[in-house]
């Protein structure tokens with residue numbers, strides 16, 4: 001009797017410990033929506049305060065609804081040239097509904113703050129990017145290789161960096177095959193090009209994700225271009241990212257997505 005009592009007590013301790021560890025590992029995931037980069041398109045000019053462009057921009061940015069954001073992708077235009085405004089938003093594959101909404105709201109505010117009075121610009125966050133432009137792109141959008149950048153994890157791989165880089169890239173090419181077939185998100189019948197995965201590499205585990213914007217056609221071409229950019233930024237590093245407004249990818253030695 002006594003021993004089974006202490007056993008169950010022991011089990012309670014073990015499960016409390018497991019819950020604490022789980023809470024700790026979730027909170028250490030840093031799912032904050034970090035600001036990454038922005039670009040103001042000075043060449044598209046400034047809008048007049050109180051003018052038509054500003055009005056169209058405000059109408060359009062408010063018109064983007066929860067419904068649009070549920071799937072994580074928005075591409076809308078409003079108004080007549082030369083004052084028409086286009087908004088493109090792509091949330092990361094694990095960010096839809098409220099997470100996508102909050103990324104969108106942050107991005108719109110930050111666009112107004114960082115590109116004050118500019119008609120056009122791009123802003124990148126961890127969980128979404130936002131494009132605001134007076135130019136209405138044709139659909140499907142062509143791959144944009146110009147508005148791209150990379151980020152690397154400051155930490156170096158401790159040893160055998162070359163084989164780490166090689167195996168990482170092989171894994172990324174495997175994921176490209178998954179990402180470049182559209183899948184249905186949340187039964188909204190909207191396709192998304194997104195793949196995430198993990199793989200053991202020796203003593204380490206590598207976590208990776210990649211995604212194309214929903215309105216481009218050549219997802220595979222775009223992602224393979226990103227992989228070929230990696231040697232410029234990220235050789236020997238524990239993590240790397242290549243980002244743009246057509247596609248992006250990221251890998252790290254720790255999990256960084258919602259599961």
Ligand SMILES: *[C@@H]1O[C@H](CO)[C@@H](O)[C@H](O)[C@H]1NC(C)=O
Nearest residue numbers: 027028029030031254255256
């Ligand atoms: C989370 O952020 C903190 C502080 O910015 C940092 O020290 C820690 O290493 C981060 N954890 C992960 C898993 O990235």
Ligand SMILES: *[C@@H]1O[C@H](CO)[C@@H](O)[C@H](O)[C@H]1NC(C)=O
Nearest residue numbers: 153154155156157235236237
């Ligand atoms: C990482 O490696 C590079 C090149 O070998 C070196 O210059 C740099 O100081 C290293 N950084 C850290 C944080 O160890």
